[in-house]
Amino acid sequence: MIEPDNEDLYRPIADYAIIGDTRTAALIASNGSLDWFCCPRFDSPAVFCSMLDAKKGGRFRIGPGERYTCSRAYVDATNVLTMTYSVASGQYRLTDFMPIAAAPVLHSDDPRYEHTCILRRVEGLSGEAELEIEFRPTFDFGRAETRMEVLPEGALARTGSAFLLLRSPVPLLEDGSSSACARFRIKAGERLDFYLDYSPDSADRSEYALDADRHLSETLSYWREWADRCTYRGPYRDLVQRSALVLKLLTHGPSGAIIAAPTTSLPEEVGGERNWDYRYTWIRDSSLILQALMSTGYHCESHAFFDWLESLCIKCCGDLQIMYTVDGNRELPEELLMHLDGYRGSRPVRIGNAAADQKQLDIYGELLDAVYFCYEAMRPPRPEFWEVLRYLADQAAARWREPDEGIWEVRGERQHYLYSKLQCWVALDRAIRLAEQGQLAADLKRWRSTRDDIREAILTEGYDVELGAFTQAFGIKALDASALTIPLVGFLPASDPRVCSTVAQIRKQLSSQGLVYRYLNEDGLPGGEAAFALCNFWLVDNLVLAGQVEEAQQIFERIISHGNDLRLFSEEFDPHSGELLGNYPQGFTHLALIRSAVNLTKATGKPVPERGRSSGR
Structure with a gap:
């Protein structure tokens, strides 16, 4: 699909893909924008909801900064999404999923229950491409005040005691009081992993293990076994x-x-x-x-x-x-x-x-x-x-x-x-x-x-x-x-x-x-x-x-x-x-x-x- 020079504010509903972990789900457009995400469960308030207001709703986009074409698919019979982008100077792939282990599902009395993670992997396939990052959470459907803090390892968005931590291998810059952004280039053979981690308790932010390969392997295995x-x-x-x-x-x-x-x-x-x-x-x-x-x-x-x-x-x-x-x-x-x-x-x-x-x-x-x-x-x-x-x-x-x-x-x-x-x-x-x-x-x-x-x-x-x-x-x-x-x-x-x-x-x-x-x-x-x-x-x-x-x-x-x-x-x-x-x-x-x-x-x-x-x- 070829993107127009001037994109509309709203993507067609059909333009969205879904990922999830059987506790909640996120919707991601073909331009790499994560525009819908309620956490820690389906009926929780939305953290990103630009589907319902393109200006005030918030999003987390990792996408091309120039004209592109995109092809996308789920990895065989799984809920792991891949989108392959081609620009004038190169090609790269974005892989999105919510980690889900083969172990029994967490229950509400488990302290890890309210943690939710989205992993976004960028891999250079050929040449070199420039990408943009926009990280702009809007807690509680945009009703709660969001405070953004840029950190050496990424950015931390807070409201009350709840937080969203974006662990980014790319340095981020503050873009106003409630968003962070960046531009970076990816070359063939390079790989960058971005973690988005939600917790209702900001004191607990070091809990999640950063092992992208294991999370991807476990998630693929889970869905393949289920689909089989x-x-x-x-x-x-x-x-x-x-x-x-x-x-x-x-x-x-x-x-x-x-x-x-x-x-x-x-x-x-x-x-x-x-x-x-x-x-x-x-x-x-x-x-x-x-x-x-x-x-x-x-x-x-x-x-x-x-x-x-x-x-x-x-x-x-x-x-x-x-x-x-x-x-x-x-x-x-x-x-x-x-x-x-x-x-x-x-x-x-x-x-x-x-x-x-x-x-x-x-x-x-x-x-x-x-x-x-x-x-x-x-x-x-x-x-x-x-x-x-x-x-x-x-x-x-x-x-x-x-x-x-x-x-x-x-x-x-x-x-x-x-x-x-x-x-x-x-x-x-x-x-x-x-x-x-x-x-x-x-x-x-x-x-x-x-x-x-x-x-x-x-x-x-x-x-x-x-x-x-x-x-x-x-x-x-x-x-x-x-x-x-x-x-x-x-x-x-x-x-x-x-x-x-x-x-x-x-x-x-x-x-x-x-x-x-x-x-x-x-x-x-x-x-x-x-x-x-x-x-x-x-x-x-x-x-x-x-x-x-x-x-x-x-x-x-x-x-x-x-x-x-x-x-x-x-x-x-x-x-x-x-x-x-x-x-x-x-x-x-x-x-x-x-x-x-x-x-x-x-x-x-x-x-x-x-x-x-x-x-x-």
Whole structure:
């Protein structure tokens, strides 16, 4: 890719790569700028956030000081990033990663837990090149005062007791009170290692061992070993494996929780206000992600998540919230950061998420479906966890008639969303199967009766004969792509005429340039959004189940063409420009890609994933 003479202030979302250590993650643009980093964990305040304000957000750039071309890739099946730069006088490579040892993951009671390190290695490949360094942290999303001190070994940025220490082999100069900079040259055969080390206690800054070769070797070994456990052997294996690696980056190793995405407030529409914080653990997203990982041989993540979930549910006595922080905290107050301009002027920037207080009845179904999906390869639910699951099934049975905010977390009037009713049916259906298979105590007669009642209501109140489709909610004519899940959960076969006509109507009324939107009716918020990637993969799955495999594969190819050169995907695609929009990389999209690839493989008769157990973490 060739850079323009005058770069825009904001990079395209697709221009970013992700690195991480299963505690937090960083996003790095192709110009060598680290523009997003929350530490010590995903939902901590950002230290660099120039993605959300190019002037006030802070960055750590090691990049060329002249016109260049760049090619980039992950080192085979790992999350170690390399970017190779060519300038007029030479070529060099930048390697970025967050060290992660093969040893067991650190837990919160380990004194090393809150240390986070990013290692950036520059290697001269040919000739000689000039590079620039800009080190400008902005603690707490730019709200905290940052003090910069240039040291013989680099630079130390502080706020309160927390610090970021940049160990630099290149002398740095102060650039104002809160940043440091440098220019240097790299020749063929030379190698320079830059360490960025975060700690909440500035007295502890000598703790981290400076052994770049060991850190790189251990990190490569860790990711290669993990990737090798992928049991999927069908078409698109590299793509599936990369999506699995992304989902692994979204897991929080110390707790077992899984986040939806590592960013906040990347817009669904440039300049719009549909900007949300996704750095938390949604019960829905996590349940679907672990099913995708299980389908490709990664069982340990499921064990870890269910351990987290069991502890959470037992602690809260089954009173399940739709999302939590990675350590299980229920409090996610939403706050507007009005001092930040937002990505390309998309305001407001939000941290926290008020949707945590919403009623979304679908989570009962997604959770019980995940338990059922994983049941065969995992241990049976512990007695106390089965009590919680039974309680959740009872909640689905008792509350399915209530209106709610639905899967899309609409911030308007509650409605009787079809998807929520469908997932209450799923909750009871899977709970019945679990109880029958495990001979677990349950009120099966009542559950079966309620399951039948929900089914009847969906078929009579959820299907509009005049429209020829299942609708978004009972009593309205608006379409919603979530109706595409009806055959995916086994409610009706894909060949059912009502399913076929629903698919046809969604493709006709909710599509643009061949890409599907979630819905197009008013939802109480100004502005719009792009096509939702997850819904497009649902369409693929529907066509596969209906036997239209060739067309399903064509649509799958169209969807994946919107990924960037690193095979990373955001939440949404602009059907007209192809631009990636929304938080990034997005767990929903990557799990759906995996599921559709698995479904296509099964339908074409190609080798399918093995269902054996994998070894430990």
